[in-house]
Amino acid sequence: MLPILYSLQHCPYAMRARLGLLMAQQKVVLRAVVTKDKPAEMLAASPKGTIPVLVLPDQTVIDESLDIMVWALRQNDPQDLLHADAPSHLPAMLDLIQRNDQAFKPQLETYKKSKRFHLKTEAEEREKCETFIAELEQRLAAATDAKNNELNGHFIGSKPSLIDYALLPFVRQFARVNRPWFNQAPYPHLRLWLDTHLQSRLYSRAMAKYPLWLDNREECLLGED
Ligand SMILES: N[C@@H](CCC(=O)N[C@@H](CS)C(=O)NCC(=O)O)C(=O)O
Structure with a gap:
């Protein structure tokens, strides 16, 4: 039996869960859902009704996107995104991601609305x-190799981390609100x-479109073409 992920294609929280599961090479069944017609099976597992939800074979339910990422990477972390050798890094990663979720995301919603309604x-x-x-x-600029005039810094330490994949869907949304503005903004490293x-390739695998599970209850695997 495989874990089951209830997922929504463009939801930034579901996107980060899929990115984390793919980075951790975890095989999961993906059930594509829409918010206006949530499957009873999903609501039975997690009555709060937010997406994503991961149900493990032993029926353990993980219904916070960040917890899904951390669970997945604790099973297998081939790129060491949790920075196992630097114990102070994980709390710092979680702190930045929480600031994204609690402060930046609500502000981003207000920004998106102001643009949509002109x-x-x-x-x-x-x-x-x-x-x-x-x-x-x-953070990216500070870690950049200035001597070689490169733009390839990292948010924490000297390699990619959980932060990259947890924040990617939200920074993408911010950039998309007004891409011409973002293209000339003073954020070359972030761009x-x-x-x-x-x-x-990882991003396109994470964004693959799946048939709605409620339509025919066909079981699809995350990341399979
Ligand atoms: N804190 C949750 C937030 C998840 C969330 O809010 N997902 C949205 C979709 S992007 C949702 O399910 N909203 C409930 C709804 O629209 O009914 C997490 O990180 O998983």
């Missing part, structure tokens, strides 16, 4: 998001980081 507040709302965005840029991930 409100005069777009620039103002975007500026509030930029505190977090500028911090990400600074390169984002574009490199969006062009990766």
Whole structure:
């Protein structure tokens, strides 16, 4: 028996769960759902009704996206995204990701709305998001090899981490609100980081479209073409 992931294609939380599961090479059955018609099986496992939900073969339920990532990487972490040799890194990663979820994400929603409804507040709302965005840029810039004029820094330590995959869907949303603006904004390291991930094979595997599970209850595997 394999774990079952209830997933929504463009939900940033479901995206991060899929990225984490793929990075950890975990085989899971993916059940594609939509928010307006949540399967009874999913709600029975997790009555709070948010997506993603991972149900393990022993019926353990993990219904927070970050917990799914950490669970997956604790099973197998071939790229050492949890930085096993640097025990202080994981709490720092979780702290930054929590700030994304609790402060940046709500602000991003307000920014998205201001753009969608052509409100005069777009620039103002975007500026509030930029505190977090500028911090990400600074982290990448600080770790960049300036001598070689490269733009390939990391958020923590000297290699990719959980942060990259947990934040990717949210930074993508921020960049997409007004891409012409983002393209000229003073965030060259973050832009390169984002574009490199969006062009990766991993990202296209994580974004593959699956038939809705409730339509025919066909079992699909995450990451299989
Ligand atoms: N803290 C949760 C948030 C998940 C979340 O809010 N997902 C959205 C979809 S993007 C959702 O399920 N919303 C409930 C709904 O729309 O009914 C997590 O990290 O998994």
